[in-house]
Amino acid sequence: MHYDILIIGGGSGGYAAAVRAAQLKLSVAIIEKESMGGACLNWGCIPTKTLYRNAEFFKLIEHSSRFGVKIKGYEIDVSAIQVRKNEVIERMHEDIQRMLIKYQIPIYRGMGSFIDDRKVNVTLDDGRSKVVEGDHIIIATGSTPVVPPLEGVLLDGVYTSNEMLEFNEIPKELVIVGAGVVGMEFACIFQAFGSKVKVISTTDRILARIDADVTKELSKEFIKNGGEIYSSVRAQKFTYDEKSKKHVAWVSDGIEEKEISGDVVLLAIGRKPFTSGLGLENAGVESDRGAVLVDEHMKTSVDHIYAIGDVNRVNMLAYTAANQGIRVVEQISRNEPNEIGNLFASCIFVFPELAFVGMTEEECQSNGIEYHASKYYFEANGKALALDETKGFVKVLSDKDENIIGVHILGPHATDLIHEAVLAMQHKMKVDDIINTIHAHPTLSEAFREAVLGLKDSPIISKPVIDKTK
Numbered sequence: 001m002h003y004d005i006l007i008i009g010g011g012s013g014g015y016a017a018a019v020r021a022a023q024l025k026l027s028v029a030i031i032e033k034e035s036m037g038g039a040c041l042n043w044g045c046i047p048t049k050t051l052y053r054n055a056e057f058f059k060l061i062e063h064s065s066r067f068g069v070k071i072k073g074y075e076i077d078v079s080a081i082q083v084r085k086n087e088v089i090e091r092m093h094e095d096i097q098r099m100l101i102k103y104q105i106p107i108y109r110g111m112g113s114f115i116d117d118r119k120v121n122v123t124l125d126d127g128r129s130k131v132v133e134g135d136h137i138i139i140a141t142g143s144t145p146v147v148p149p150l151e152g153v154l155l156d157g158v159y160t161s162n163e164m165l166e167f168n169e170i171p172k173e174l175v176i177v178g179a180g181v182v183g184m185e186f187a188c189i190f191q192a193f194g195s196k197v198k199v200i201s202t203t204d205r206i207l208a209r210i211d212a213d214v215t216k217e218l219s220k221e222f223i224k225n226g227g228e229i230y231s232s233v234r235a236q237k238f239t240y241d242e243k244s245k246k247h248v249a250w251v252s253d254g255i256e257e258k259e260i261s262g263d264v265v266l267l268a269i270g271r272k273p274f275t276s277g278l279g280l281e282n283a284g285v286e287s288d289r290g291a292v293l294v295d296e297h298m299k300t301s302v303d304h305i306y307a308i309g310d311v312n313r314v315n316m317l318a319y320t321a322a323n324q325g326i327r328v329v330e331q332i333s334r335n336e337p338n339e340i341g342n343l344f345a346s347c348i349f350v351f352p353e354l355a356f357v358g359m360t361e362e363e364c365q366s367n368g369i370e371y372h373a374s375k376y377y378f379e380a381n382g383k384a385l386a387l388d389e390t391k392g393f394v395k396v397l398s399d400k401d402e403n404i405i406g407v408h409i410l411g412p413h414a415t416d417l418i419h420e421a422v423l424a425m426q427h428k429m430k431v432d433d434i435i436n437t438i439h440a441h442p443t444l445s446e447a448f449r450e451a452v453l454g455l456k457d458s459p460i461i462s463k464p465v466i467d468k469t470k
Contacts, residue, residue: 003027006134008112011038012318013309014140017325022103024333031112031122036096038142040318043162048185050085052349055192066388114283117302136304136332139292143271143310152238157247158265171195175249175262177235179206181348183268188350191227198228198260200251211360211408273311297337298328345422347415352392355418358406370400374454378411382442394451402431413444420448431455
C-alpha cells in the first residue's frame, strides 16, 4: 500500500498527525506495535493523573472535619483504584478508535522497520510481514523508561514507572530514585495514599530545572508531610535484605555510602527515545545517542522524513508531540515550512500543583537579563481561602520593557491557571495589558493579576502578615 503520509507510532504525536492529515484530505496510515495512545495514555499522563485524583480525594477526606464532615474511618481499595484507572484508559482508547474510524485511517498492528527511505516493513502481530510506502514518513515512536546498568535493577520489587502503575498494594515505604517530574509525581501520589516516601536526587534539590523559589516551597511541603529527600547522591546498586524483607538502595555522595530501604523501589531517572529495530540506517536517518536528529521544522537528515515527540528529544511532552505532528502535516500539505512554536506550559501534578512557562529567575540572572519579580501568595486569595487550599504562590517575571517573560505557579489548580500566562506571552502582552484585564471575583485567576500588579508595587490585596509566635 502507498500513502501520502506514513506514520510510525500511534502515540500522542502520531495519532494527532494522522487525524490532521485526514482532515487535509491526505491519505495516511499508522504503524503501531502496542496500544494506541502511546506512553501518555497507557503508562504516563492519563493513568498518573487518574491516580492523582484518587490522591486528592484521600487528602480531602483527611481534612473533612474542617468542612464540617466527620468521617470515622475509611480504607483504600486498591483493586477499585486500578479498575477506575483502567476504565479511564479504555474510554480514551474508544475515543481514539472512533476518530480513526470517522476519518478511515488504517492501522498496521506490528513493528515497523525501514527498508529504505520510502518503504517500511511491518512485522504484523500474527507473524506475517507487509511492506507499506509513503511519500512522506513521520517517525513518532516515543520513548521508554531508562533502566540504569546497576546491580539489582532486575530484582522483583525494583520497578520502572510503567510497572509501578500496576501496583496491587500500597507500600508502607517507597524509595524513589529520581527527583524529576515522574519521580515527584509518584512521590506525592503515594504519600497521599499513606506511604512513607524517600526520594533520591542526584542534584542538590528536587526538580532542578524549575525556579528555585518554587522547588524550595514544594520540598518544605513534601518533608512536612513526612517525606524524605536525599540530595546530591547517586544510586550505586540495589539489594534485598531477607531479614527485614526490605529492598535497599545503596547511594553515595562520592565520599561515603548510605543505605536507603523500602518495600518497593521506583526507578524514575528519565526516559529515552525508542528507536530500537527501526532500521534508521536503511533510510539514511541520522541519530545521536538514540534520539533522531531534526531541524527546527522537525525534518530529519532525509528531506521527506520527519521525527516528532519524545523520539527527537526536543521536548519530551505529549502535547508538544501532538503540536509537532500537526504542524509537520500542515507544512507537508502546503509544501512550505511551518513554524512549530516553542512556547508552552509545563505542568506537574504534585501537592500543591505546579506549572510554569518561560524563564526562571536563575536563567535571567545567568543570562544577564534585567528583570523584575513579584510573588503573590494564595493565602490572600478569597477563592483559595474558600477552598481551604492556600499553600503556594504565583511568581511573575518581567523585563525592563514590561514584557512578561516568566510565570511560575505553585498552588491550587496551577495547571489550569497557567494558560492565561501562556496566552499573554504568546501575544507579547505587557504588564499593563494584564492589569487592565478585569478578573472575576472571587477566583483563583485573580492571583495572576495581583502578582502582575506587584511588579508595579500596587497590589490590591497583599499577603497578610502572619504572627509566627501564635
